[in-house]
Amino acid sequence: MLSLIDNAYAAVTSPLEGNSYSLFFMLLIFILIFYFVLFRPQQKKDKEHKKLMESISPGDEVMTNSGFLGRVSKITENGYVLLQLNNKTEVFIKKDFIVSSLPKGTLEVL
Structure with a gap:
């Protein structure tokens, strides 16, 4: 019975193995989504408003x-x-x- 507990404890404390680059790529994808959904349209709107102000x-x-x-x-x-x-x-x-x-x-x- 003691050996089963040791095996269970070892399974819980073992580090997760995975590709460390996947976290980087996921973060990069989120940054690109935020740029194209939030920042770029706002910059475009600001540029159009500035153009309107100059043309009045x-x-x-x-x-x-x-x-x-x-x-x-x-x-x-x-x-x-x-x-x-x-x-x-x-x-x-x-x-x-x-x-x-x-x-x-x-x-x-x-």
Whole structure:
């Protein structure tokens, strides 16, 4: 009976034998998945937003992330935009808050 216990103890304490490179390859696969699923699309989105910020000029019709639709009246050097919402209302917003540019003639009420 004692020999069975010794054999069982030896089986439990023996180190697991396996390929040490498999852990490395699995980690590499996870890193690649995270890159292509999370990081790359976000970088692409940031690049498109930066391109939009550079292309904005006075007279463009834009939409902000808060839902304002308006025409760009003036752009300051420090990154602010004077947005004309209608004939009477103008607001200053940061240029970064502009989400998209609208086609010309979208805002007929101005």
